[in-house]
Amino acid sequence: MEADVGTKTWGAKLDPYSRMQMEDGLPAEGVEVTLRVTDQAGAAKQLEQAGLKVHGQVGEIIVGHINSTDLQQIAELDCVEEVQLSRPLYAENSTSSEEEL
């Protein structure tokens, strides 16, 4: 039987990659975040009150910008299940090095 895991601390809501970025120091101009929320209808309003500038929402996923100092406050909200800072993407055209491998 598989069981859902219960309540988390705010730090545990951040993925390890984001925690590492936090420890390295977040930029003064703030960060883009992707949040997984439990209350799809009401979460955006709560998040805005906590300082998130909401860029958009797709179901339980909300994307926005936040001052770095407000990140903990956002992560502590009950409606927030997961916090992920942005990760880079890469173009998937192959390179000659791939063909030589």
Added chain:
Amino acid sequence: MHEGKLDPRLRFLQEQTADERIGFAESVRLGRVSTARRVVGIDVLLRCRKGPGTKTVRSIERKLTARGVEVRSSVDGPVVVVSGRVPVNRFEDLLQEDWIELIEASKQLFPDLDLSGRDVGARTLQTVAPTVRGTNVLVGIVDSGIDYRHDDFRLPDGSSRIRFLWDQSAASVAGGRVPFGREFTKAHLDAALRTNPAPVPVNHNDGDGHGTHVAGIAAGNGRRSSGQFVGMAPDSELVIVAVRSDAGTLGESTSATIAFSYIVDRARELNRPVSINMSLGNNGGGHSGEMPLETAMDNLARLPGVVIVKSAGNEQPWRIHASGTVTQGIAPVRRQFESSGSNTQQDVFEIWFDAADRISIAVQAPGGPTPVGNDFVAPGSVNTFETNANNSVRIDASSVDAGGTGDVRAIVFIGRGTAPRIQPGRWSLHFRGDQITVGRFDVWIERTSRADGGAEQTRFTSADNDPTCTISIPGTARRIITVGSYVTRFANDAPLGSLSRFSGRGPTRYGLRKPELSAPGESIVSVRSSGANRPAFAPGYTLMPGTSMAAPHVTGIAALLLEINPQFTCEQVKQILSRAARRNGAAAVAPDDTWGSGRLTALRATELARTVRFPIISNVVINGTTLSWDTDIPTTGAVRFNSHQRRMFLGRATGSRVSLTLGLHHTINLEGLPPATYHCEILAFTPAPEEWQTLDDRQGQHYAITVP
């Protein structure tokens, strides 16, 4: 057994059906292929060995003529080289002759966008009545941007085919409806194309060129090349998002997420269906659709008239995945990886395993001591240390319920610390099973920019490399269509028609099949951005390989299916494309986790799209432990379930029950299962041979049944 005697290009031709050969022959247009009597004759060079019965040139020519070769000339020597024309259907006879050492096409074929279009059957759809060209359908591209001035993205009157262009890097304007960057409408673009200076300057220029190339494959109209290099959906209109990027990267997960919702919003605004392409990715996640970006894509892909297509990624040769099984009380399992001397970047390792297990992790630097005791980091813990070579290592295993999946996600960071680079040599990850129920673990190395040939990219040793599960993220999202690449241009000794060596492989970590299918990706000529520093293959066009190029073939063909039925869902388009896929030649192994269902086949897909009838599920009722529903046409049914809702969302069912009687009403009882609340999805199947399927998971919320 004679395969090595036949030029791969000819083998590719030999594998085609009669109709495909005609299309291929026509497209070559080199005056070297005749199509008389629907038999393709192709100019070849034959290398013939002298011996009993073939002692002279004349005897060789006579034998060849008897076997259907139209001999033109011969060059005598230790071996005899004969030039001539051979019907494709006679190759097999010639291969039986042991004195024929080699049959080679006399001139290299150039299967570019014009040929890949023919290979998948798009040309016929575009030119033979009733034509299907993407009319009234939008093609969305999330990429580096577009050369909006290029003729292939303009109508015959010179106006733009682009309805919206969101440049995420452009300076914002007050009152804009995008959260950052700048949105340009068709009116802005038309004005910029007509007048100079434009009333609203559109300074966007695709400096990378990747997005322009991708857009050309999906939707270019071939205007610049007088119809030679035509994309898959040439009459569609475009919505482009140029993502923000830094050197070596192209976009970020957050800005990509919002890009998808922006495109879907614009499609809704225009009341049009949309097929969206993403040819970007990374390795950061559990490779079963867990990432927030993947959830967002899956949510959007549920909507009628929205199809999302993603490249499978080119990670296959980079040895970025390892896996294994640990056993409680047994010595730790080791996985080794190699760091080159040029690695000045940070290495990131993503480790995933079931939360039912307690697997502790340790890192061993080259020449360092074998980890013992407290060197291992248990789930819920973090440890940071410095190696003897002054590199920094951080092991963070504190995500004990990663994204609500019930899995542990650990990350190992190796930074150069105070050293100039990460220590070259062989490093090791050690996995110790402290308490084991499942025991399986997976590790991925995050990709780097791979500048300078990718020397800085850390890789697992060949012995520890696991070539499965190498689809790049977000291509592991469950509901989207993920596309591998096959070869349609002879290069780098890759046989025509074979799967590209770089093409990412499935399955997902949860065992779901990926990619869904494969399309031409190596190599493709498509639109060249005038702002990009890429060599021209022909004026206005450039050549690129990659799954980046395979995906937009599918995106464009999906747009054609949406023209036939604008209400198709991504899941339905996926079924149609999978059913239509060809499994000839090297793809005969399909369906599998390399090819998916096989090669993209547009003609058959549109035929199916015109006749398919997917069952509609309605009147779903939960009564105690039973789940009942109706369908509009006779079906069989099934219920898949898991007591863990998030895992069910990701497609990981722990059980299923079926209703095999063909009918319009079905009831399934979950009685007898261990007490729990089960999150269920319903499946309805039409009878064989069609077996079309409808999945109802209550828009991802599932039907909850409590078994007391």
